[in-house]
Amino acid sequence: MSGFRIPTPRPPDEALAGAIQAKIDxxxxxxxxxxQLEALARQVALIQQTLTPTLRQPHVLVFAADHGIAAEGVSAYPADVTHQMVRNFAAGGAAINVFCRLHGLTLRVxxxxxxxxxADxxxxxxxxxxxxxxxxxxxxxMTAAECRQALALGAALVDxxxxxGCNxxxxxxxxxxxxxxxxxxxHLLGGVPxxxxxxxxxxLDEAGLARKQAVLAAAVAAHPTVATVDGTDALTVLATFGGFEIAQLCGALLRAAELGMVLLIDGFIGSAALLxxxxxxxxxxPYCVFSHESAEGGHPHLLRVLGVQPLLRLDLRLGEGTGSALVYPLVQAAVAFFTEMASFESAGVSPAEADQ
Structure with missing residues (x-):
């Protein structure tokens, strides 16, 4: 993994934007x-650089990992739940399994x-x-080497x-x-208190929330050189405070955008990896479709830092990629109206007259 190159996506070419808008209008x-379906159709058409976009072999990738910080009592659940839930995913029993089956998405855990x-x-x-x-x-x-290895593994899975055939x-x-x-x-990459x-x-209850805030404040203070980073050294921040699943997610996001895929972003954790x-x-x-605004306290702030508007507000706070799976039918609807809906000319319908 030492030769891994961090993917560097380019913005979609805007040359087709006028033709895309004319087709919608x-x-x-x-x-x-x-x-918002019109904006979504424009986005997908621009990502795919075509007036006839298609959605092929949709996937949801769920990355799982444990966190050493859990030993500080920052969660209402014991750390063993990570392992137990991964087994639940593999058995098909979690919410993400239900939503992927419902909408025809292939799930990789x-x-x-x-x-x-x-192993079993x-x-x-x-x-x-x-x-x-x-x-x-x-x-x-994690070490810098572990962080880069995680980025590389996430990118390779997207490859x-x-x-x-997935796009x-x-x-x-x-x-x-x-x-x-x-x-x-x-906090460190978004400048949010x-x-x-x-x-x-x-x-967490009120006491648990107060403990979590105190633990994280102490953790930031324990790494003063990282705490002063202004966002230009995101890899150092990720290696110091991230998780292996967040780092693999980050690598996967970058590679998927570099390959010109449509990215369905979930809630707080997924958005943090995207940050x-x-x-x-x-x-x-520009390759990201933001599924929902999570009920987790930091997510609205994160969306504002990114300057984006999610499609749904359902008070979700589950993770697992559930928001990504739930928003996929809206992406399908946007592509379907763009490619299948009649035009005024083809339907023989008179368009609105321009003001004289």
Missing amino acids: AKTKPLGALG VDAGVRGSF VPAVLNQKIAEGTRNFRHAPA DIHRA VVGFGEMGIGNTSSAAVLL LASCVGRGTG VAWRLAPAVL
Whole structure:
């Protein structure tokens, strides 16, 4: 992995933008009547650089890993739940399984760094970096080499599904303690006060939330040279405070954008991985469809930092890629109206007259 090149996506070529908009405006409807679906159709057509976009072999990739910071009591659930939930994913019993089956999405579950083995579970892809990260209250979560290895593995998985024909991919995660990592990433890379970044995660009560805030404040203070980073060294911030699943997610996001795929972004953790990717390569953003605004406290702030508007607001705070799976039918609808809906000319319908 030492020769790994961090993917560097380029913004989609805007040369087709006028033709795309003209095709949308010619549909048998008032101008702008399909609202955000029109913006979504424009986005997909620009990503794919065609007036006839298609969605092929949609996937959701769920990366899972354990976090050393969980030892500080920052979650309402024990760390063992990460391993248990990965087995649940493999058995088809989680919410993400239900939504992927419902909408025809292929689910890939990745062990990016979970404690324990899945040797008896062939449905889990082994990309384990280590048995969880270190406790970043006391030491960097991962080494620089581990961080780059995680980025490379995430990118390689996207290469695999792209070669198999996939051009639209959603992203999810699982890892007890990972809202703590996401909160610190938002604080340091987004410039948001730490207290505004820290939420209840898996359901902390008031005392638990106060403890989590205190633990994370102490963790940031324990790495003063990293805490002063202005966002230009996102890899150092990721290695110090991230998780193996967040790092693999980041590599996957960058490579998927570089390959011109449509990226379906989930909630707080997925958006935190994207924040790192965005700091590394701002051109990743035009390839991203933001599924929803999470009920996790830091997510609205993160969306504002990115300057984006999600399609749904359902008070979700589950992760797993559930938002990505739920938004996919809207992407399908946008592509379908763009490619299948009649124009005024083809339908013989009179368009609105321009003001005289």
